[in-house]
Amino acid sequence: MTEEVNSPSPSRRSVIGWGGVGLALGAAAAGGTAVVLTRSTDEDAPETAASGGAAVPFHGPHQAGIATAVPDRLHFAAFDVTTKDRAELVQLLKDWTAAAARLTAGHAVGEGAYGGQPEAPPDDTGEALGLKPSRLTLTIGFGPSLFDGRFGLKDKRPAALVDLPKFPGDNLDAARSGGDLCVQACADDPQVAVHAIRNLARIGFGKVAVRWSQLGFGKTSSTTPDAQTPRNLFGFKDGTRNIAGTDDASLDKHVWASEKDGAAWMAGGSYLVARRIRMNIETWDRTSLQEQEDVFGRDKGEGAAVGKSKEHDEPLLKAMLPTSHVRLAHPDSNSGARMLRRGYSFTDGTDGLGRLDAGLFFLAYQRDARDAFIPVQRNLARSDALNEYIQHVGSAHFAVPPGVRDKDDWWGRALFS
């Protein structure tokens, strides 16, 4: 990476930044002396050197963060829209898009974190100064509640963006569920992911409020099957049979929404189901190896299906117990249903009873959850042996629009146009 990492935005040089506008207007409104704030010029602005690092292209037909390689860290945030003004929401989405393009390229937001007017808060909060782009991806989604009529979007709600049904065993916490908007930030460096969400939330101050957020580590599925399969907190390889980011035929069939699916603005997008799944790791850790392997239908070391010797050998479903997770989740048990999983492990302190509040933050992208997550989860909720060790405690469903094509495009343009 270059010293551009924290450089100010060329398009906004010598222009008042977000903070500056607020301060100038605030001072004027309060009857005080309005300070005319100008930002530093390029020459004045201190730039921080950073080394080269992987940046994932932000522009394209699909949003990054779905089929792109899964970095190891996550900060996911769901937002409530607090403004009632459609134009203000549209402006926010434009501002977020501009910021996201900069952040994912490894730049600071707006005019940067320092070197600007001392009277104004800096545009960027600064904690990612000097850090690499770290394969940061930022992916936006729109929840069912955004289409409730506040913003004139009722007719635009895709039929596929259903309210998820209640599944047996669900113990959902409303405070960790739903949301008008979501942003998924994935990066190799947790500070880069957190910085991105924090700065988007900051830009959205007064228009959106964070409803809930989730930090994740240790991806539990990947889109790169050639790489070593990651393991979940139960110690099993997870993501062995996932949709690969290079498998265009499967992505088109199972992940990308098409114009033919009903909502034209979603063509090239996808539907994201997020579930916070608590894993009772203390109970699991006292369970025999045989029972653990029976629960999944795969062995713990190699990850091979029952009766097979290699991880990627085709599973023989009939050889597994009828209650095994892999048998029940497999496409052959669900009329061919498939989804792209890219979840993360989490540990969020304790539950107050001496146990870790740990689990899997399950994220799955699909063309239509009515043909993928919903039937598979129905099957699992009914019979999965894993249910003894897990509990779904948070849930959300989002329409994830197609990618931002170029610098004139913005998140949600097709929806709001």
Ligand code: HEM
């Ligand atoms: C804490 C909860 C869960 C854990 C620990 C878990 C773990 C695993 C493991 C170890 C595998 C085998 C390796 C692999 O192919 O990835 C697997 C497979 C799979 N899981 Fe889960 N899983 C969980 C929840 C879910 C949920 C909620 C769904 C969807 C509703 C799901 C869908 C699948 C699918 C589709 C497969 C691949 C089946 C195949 O094609 O062979 N899992 N899971």
